[in-house]
Amino acid sequence: MNTIARRAYNLCRSPSLLPVQGVKSVSGEHQIQQCRGIRVRVHNGNLEQALKFMQRKMQSSGIERQIKNLQTRHVKNSEKRVLARKKLQRRIQSQELAHRIKVILADKASNKLLCDASSLLWFTFSGWLPVEVSC
Structure with a gap:
């Protein structure tokens, strides 16, 4: 402090x-x-x-x-590269997540997602997981 x-x-x-x-x-x-x-x-x-x-x-x-x-303090070039790569990975992951959410919302809006489906795929940070859905 x-x-x-x-x-x-x-x-x-x-x-x-x-x-x-x-x-x-x-x-x-x-x-x-x-x-x-x-x-x-x-x-x-x-x-x-x-x-x-x-x-x-x-x-x-x-x-x-x-x-x-x-x-x-002075930041070494190698450390700058590592930080830049991590920043790029975070940005790409965020863009992919935003795109997936946009696709899901677009599908839901156009009634392509059916509520009587036994399972849907929902995106989590570990990947796609089947989830039971009741409408």
Whole structure:
């Protein structure tokens, strides 16, 4: 939890989020960029509850996702290839599942799926399984 809090603090302290000095806008005034941050009150010294509340706020606001996406170390080319291959496999699997669901819904809409069939094939992550259906 300390590393997440530290990275959130560093994210807010990054130069791109601090007020811009010397840069003038069209109206001639200085531009000030807002710093995103989370403030949490600690009631009655209950630090655990405050940390849980802070974590929920970070997840809902998307700061935690930004922190995880920050590159904090060098990623080797071989590791990049592995990550890219896994990402591609997830995308292809998702597209195949969406296509199968689309076909099933299209068949159901055109009454090709009969309710009096003794068993239908339903897709699961382990493959096609026969499932008893009663209409």
